[in-house]
Amino acid sequence: MNQMTQPTPPALFSIRDLRLSFADRAHKPLFGPAPRVEVLKGLSLEIPEGRITGIVGESGSGKSTFGRILVRLLAPESGQVLFDGKDIGALGEAALRPLRRDLQMIFQDPMSSLNPRHKVWRIIAQPMKRYGRGGDRTDAITALEKVGLSAHFADRYPHELSGGQRQRVGIARAIALEPRFILADEIVSGLDVSSQAQVLTLLADLARDMGLTLAFISHDLSVIRHLCDTVVVLHHGVIVDQGPVEDVFEHPQSEITKSLLSAIPHPEMDETWWDDMPEPA
């Protein structure tokens, strides 16, 4: 992995003027089409290869919708989504099939994203088999060991694991396919601080050792600061701040980023935290 020595790694994703809107059926008039709600309003950014890009914003900012376009679970309305130089935004399902292995995802809720009736090894091995990357028990155990779970977890069921262990299985399933891109959508928000810290440390180590390209969606700026190399701050479907994490956190450009940063309760005694008053929306 020599990309760490290069100052600017090449972009794996180049996104140009990405737009998406949904029909607002709650406000549909009796006749005529439902009004559209713009979710993403012209995003342009690059996701560098071999780095962790943080995507942060409040609920309703469009961060998950954006992530789902990256892995093409959703199609953009207009704009370009260049993956390795190829526009995948307009591709149909058949044309996307060869790319699916390269675009993997780790989900927020491992209880609903891991099959409760399958043993852990099968959960990891099945997609490997599907994409012709092996897929026997030993392959699954190799992947498990990479995420710090020993071989005896292979025969457990998801309900027998703790939240942090389940999330590790999700990570193992994604990295076992050796994808070129992984989307992690709020993967630590349901965890306790101690398992959260474990999963974050694991993810940082894996990213460094395997040179993973990761988009990490979170509403928690502290987590983003610890894990990511670059960050994009979204607000109502618009990018309000972006750049290397140190720059954005030390010198935030937008008021949104500043208010998000100042609202974080630090684990230390500091009465000045209460001073500035954010207006309730």
Place this chain on the structure above:
Amino acid sequence: MTSTTAHTHTLDIINLNIALPRGQRLLRNVSLQLEPGEVRALVGESGAGKSMIGKAVLGILPHKIKMTEGEILLEGAHLNAMTPATRRRTVAKMSALIPQDPLTALNPVRKIGPQITDPLIRIHGWSHQRALARARELLDRVHIRAPDRVMHSYPHELSGGMRQRILIAAAFAPSPRLIVADEPTTALDVTVQKQILRLIRELQRETGTAVLFVTHDMGVVAKISQKVTVLFAGRVIEDAATHTVFENPAHPYTQALIAATPTPNVSARPFQPVPSALIAELHRDTVAADALFAQRGRR
């Protein structure tokens, strides 16, 4: 009644033990006090039993989970000594709950207004007018701009932050002596969380209500509370003033919990998971304590 003649605690929990029917212990000899106007944080990881304490006080323990030992005193009154009906009435009159999930706590098919005023009329015996005026006043206090319109809305028509503000208004409306806040900001964005914490702090100071604040976030603990009880596997690990806990934590587990809380200033503080050796040691202590407890029970 008790030897403390000078003043009574708002809440006094003495040696509380809670267990599942087969005897598996969920709370182990928990004791804590809450003074009037004080905010005490109950902090710990999931399964530490922090919510159980609040539920035991309010008498809303899940089915089959029973108090096996200990006493709970609300304003000096022994709750265990009461008949179930008296206990329910006493608890309802003196305390309130701010739950974690405002959507499940509100009735989806009733308008907001009666959901706030009903308890005031039925439990506290207020007139309809007085209850309505108080609901309006409190909604205004939690920065809801059109109280009358909101009172005629259904829960699904409001945002998550607004629903949580409404539940805060409802909890504080009768000026209860005690409020149990069970992770009230866990599901919210940081900016909304700060508004909610500010509201709880302001109202609590105005009304002199004592708050038992259940959370897993050491950051929130530092901001909202004056006292902290740190729990692990149903045991009290540390019980101290909040500034002591953050400036000079006595127990290694408390130190580890603080170190595992991420913050944006990376350089200022190391960030590391709770060491697994420490967790293993705490579990060993728990098992040993349980063995001793079982032995004592047999004798």
